[in-house]
Amino acid sequence: TVSRPMGLRGKQQQGTSRIPSQFHKEERVAMKEALKGAIQIPTVSFSPKESNTTALAEFGEYIRKVFPTVFSTSCVQHEVVGEYSHLFTVQGLDPSLQPYMLLAHFDVVPASEEDWEVPPFSGLERDGFIYGRGTLDNKNSVMAILQALELLLIRNYIPRRSFFIALGHDEEVSGMNGAQKISALLQARGIQLAFLVDEGSFIVDGFIPSLKKPFAMISVSEKGAINLMLQVNMTPGHSSAPPKETSIGILAAAVSRLEQAPMPNMFGSGSLKTTLQHLANEFPFPTNLILSNLWLFQPLVSRMMERNYVTNAMVRTTIALTMFNAGVKVNVIPSTAQATMNIRIHPAQTVQEVLELVKNIVADDRVQFHVLSAFDSLPVSPSDDQALGYQLLHQTIRSVFPEVSVVTPGICIGNTDSRHFTNLTTGIYRFNPLYLQPQDFSSVHGINEKISVQAYETQVKFIFELIQNADTYQRPVSDLHEL
């Protein structure tokens, strides 16, 4: 099951000396303090139209203060895009090497003070963990990327391969003003990327009950999405003489039908099948045999995957009812009822197919459909021996997490800013170099989000090594023979 990263050699390129990823005590203290400071800035995105712009601007000042070398080194050019997002261009020594991008976002979802064990914007350290909104999603990546570059530059490292660092300010509400504008800017400059690395997947641990060992999942695609609003209009009136059906009742029945009729299980035509095939030998008997013979056991495995919310989301299109609005007064029958749902589309289906299915399940002409936004699932990035981005991640995972024996492609069930960059590269990889257990997953957009100091240091180390690995890549011997 363990495939070695092919085509990459551990050796450094001639002329570039490898800098060990070891950090002094003072550097380690400074890096965790820098993360805490970032958490304390409440860069909340409330909606596409409302965000804490004061905090977004303050964040820009903050990174200038804590990463002075990044901002003062001549090979690094910095630009603000879309008012608050940041684009760094790190000029490498070898212009023949195609550049890549490290992508992250520093806006966060709201957090209600009362539910948390520690205030969500305190950045408090407790028992070796830094608490706060954004510690996993995604200020950890923003800060780790800049921190790794700062430490490399302090050590006089000059990259060979150029790269971009893009830090979005509105990922949590679509990325239209940040990531999308950065993408358009680079396209206008004629840039094509070798690959891009963003958030969206982890070293996952404990999501499949009988699989005791963690494995690294690099997401090579992400689900599509539809934000759909259903509306029912009926005649309003006095509640003392109600009609047989009201707008609320009709709509409630419609959404209940949707909840009772899950979208079809598409296990056989998705990347989860590939993921499980990579993992087969890690399972105890008889699961290892079952997973190695999916031609026979596919129906059984597809049902097993439905038992858990996360794996269920990987085998089918999901529908989550997220908003329900109707009525203004207890004795007034309202004219209008609205229900909004967030649909995540399995790659084997399209927006149009899913809308048809939803309409057929609702099967009531009184229910109007309003598509608020929609996009299909993202293209599948290559994960073969020649896929530079995938192989570099694979190589770096093996050196930074030697205990992780399986690295596998997978699908991201959420959406990321990386979807705005399909015009610049076919190699989009979503991977955060962190362990993630189900309880950590619940804390993302939930309560008590936290990262261990050690995990954060390891994330910095990972990026420190990844940047150097991108510089020492050599084409596979088989390719060279063909010249």
Ligand SMILES: CCCCCCCC/C=C\CCCCCCCC(=O)N[C@@H](CC(C)C)C(=O)O
């Ligand atoms: C073989 C099964 C293993 C299962 C392990 C899966 C563990 C979960 C891994 C990843 C979780 C997904 C995190 C994705 C980040 C999503 C970021 C986000 O919330 N984006 C928004 C974007 C929207 C356009 C506002 C979203 O709602 O998706």
Ligand SMILES: [Zn+2]
């Ligand atoms: Zn995020």
Ligand SMILES: [Zn+2]
């Ligand atoms: Zn998020």
